[in-house]
Amino acid sequence: MGRAEERRARQRGGHRAAPQRRRSEPAAAGRPAKGLIRRMFTWKKILGTVFTVCLLGILGFVGLYLYVDIPEGNAAAQRQSNIYKFSDGTILARDGEVNREIVDLSKVPRKVQLTFVAAENKSFYHDAGVDFRGTARALLNTVSGKGKQGGSTITQQYVKNFYLNQDQTVTRKLKELVIALKVDRETSKDDILAGYINTSYYGRNAYGIQAAAQAYFRVDAQDLTVEQGAYLAALLQAPSQYDWAVATPTGKRLVTERWNYVLDNMVEEGWLPKAQRAGLHFPEIKEPKGAPGLEGQKGYLVELANRQLEQHLMAQQGLTQSQAESAVIENGWTITLNIDRKKQAALEKAVKTELTGRLDEKRRKVDADVQAGAVSVDPATGRIVALYGGEDYYKHYYSNATRTDYQPASTFKPVILAAALERNATTQDGKPITADTVYDGTSRRQVLDHGSRVGFAPPNEDDRDYGKITVQNAMNASVNSVFAQMGVDVGMREVMGTAGRLGMDTKGMQAVPAQTLGSMGASPLEMAGIYATFDNHGYKVTPTILKSAENKGRSVDVPKAVGGSVISRTAADTVTSVLTGVVDDGTAQESVAGNPLRDGQQVAGKTGTSDCNRSAWFTGYTPDLVTSVGLFGEADKAGGTGCEGEPIKKGAHVSLKGAMGGGRVNGGGPPAKIWAAYTFGVTDKAAFDLNTTQGAAVEPTETPTWTPTETETPSQTPTSAPPTSETPSRTPSRTPSQTPPSQTPSETPSQTPSSEPPTTPATEGPLDPESGLGEPGQR
Structure with a gap:
């Protein structure tokens, strides 16, 4: 025995072996018997269970395959009219003509055919008609309620369009799977592709490729180019969102990406030469x-x-x-709207009386560029009771009531005030921001962030300096320099966050000082929702036009339009109180406060006029009705140059200046007149129920809320100082909430750099001087 072996032997001998447990000794208390688990879950039993499940699944599928036959398909005949009703049940419209013309596949250029294959199903020509993995995923998602499904082949989509429906149920998906397998065996690939492109919905009420070719390109399907075909193929993923004429910037980006994806797939599959692909450009829609x-x-x-x-x-x-979209359009729905027939007629009449009836395109070219949109909402229920989308749906396809491509301008200022009040914000020297807070209203005053310039110095209308001015009077006169500074005082992230909670779509918007001028895009629908939330004491109002929707005996659950509180009642009511001053003492005074139909009705509202006078707004409300009216300059024809010297294309944003024979078109002009003519004819006299001690609707206090000092910064100046050039155009109908004292302070605070106007204009973002500079006119 070697030394190593001797050492190991000694080591073994130096330790006592653990005693072996007797067979009859029970397992430790609380510990499961391993033998029992091993006996229950043997490999044989596991494999047997899996095999049994698989066998049952196969037998079940075979049975389903034998049981389900290919049904008679006639998608066009199955289409039914949708019936639309006013809120009182009377018929508004029937939408029932199926816009479809079946074309033979031989009439569609080969490369256009391949765009659909490249977009939806590259393996189409050599698969069995079914994507088993995608279908399994869709089934699991349906069972678990995870929402949107995908992964269908062209054959499956054709089966769904032509033989079945759009229901998202396990039964329908299993039928789709079986029928697709049978159709693929019994039908040629060309016939399947032809059926698919002839039954799909492309938006614009177009079913099938022939109707789509006419709707988007004014050509027949046989004359489509590969670029146009790639667009139609891309469109099928989201027809309304990807329609270039009405798409948002996000929608345009997504459809462009999808268009490139289709063409790149064609190159990858060898269906399109790389050199030809490089020369293709996005088509004109x-x-x-x-x-x-x-x-x-x-x-x-x-x-x-x-x-x-x-x-x-x-x-x-x-x-x-x-x-x-395919489930809704012309599919046998009975849809009742919240639209009130009398209010709808009144709104249409007000627009005609105050605007369209005064336009004369022959005498004034600019009159052809005027578009109007309006939405009227019941703030207690969120119901859209009236809507104006344009002069005629045939003449102007997309709705001015829902378009979001024009600036809301100064109608955004109340959102800034709401953010300040909701967050109990202070000026940069720690003073609370209230309706009585005094700011420097000097035009082109540099906005400061704790002493540092932020590179933004907006002009006021007509470049007017207001000097020391209260927030109330700044709202009345729509003083840009005040609200630009207030936005920075509150924090632009907080301001945009408040806008989002109130109902504005702020995705992709930058939280920069230029947004204080309402330089983002917004629709009358959005602005009506925001102001309805103010009117409803801070409870979120999401305007809805749907009252009910029924289809084949089933009703859709229409969510409530009024939700929980998004800002406090005090903040919302204070905004309302302040906005009564805009009507009684400010930019809406002449058109609204002085309207003979008013008869003492309390009104709150705000005007707005964007840079270059491209849009003009009035959004106002009584206790029981909120209405937002917008006028938009949209070029009727190409030609000429715009405000910045750019060539004007048809549909471009252009100035409203000179419309109806006047000068600048301000929010306090036609929009406010339309609002007053409509509102005062349909509302009952009522008073606001306000929980606030601030604003024009509240009796003024006799003494300032705080005493100024000489060290105050420019964003918080003495409350006892009156505005230097704020003179109402007429005597107010009641005592303003902020009565200026007879004397101004004898000494200007030592730290007031804002009183020195900058030598250069603002460089950040578009301006909203409640319209252009150096021109008189209403605001």
């Missing part, structure tokens, strides 16, 4: 045309009702946008 039977305002009302119903189906049933 033609303007849409209205569908028959939807003349006047009907089309705008139906369009919004369809859109909101689609959104509910997407949220509740997990449909994709394309599926939701």
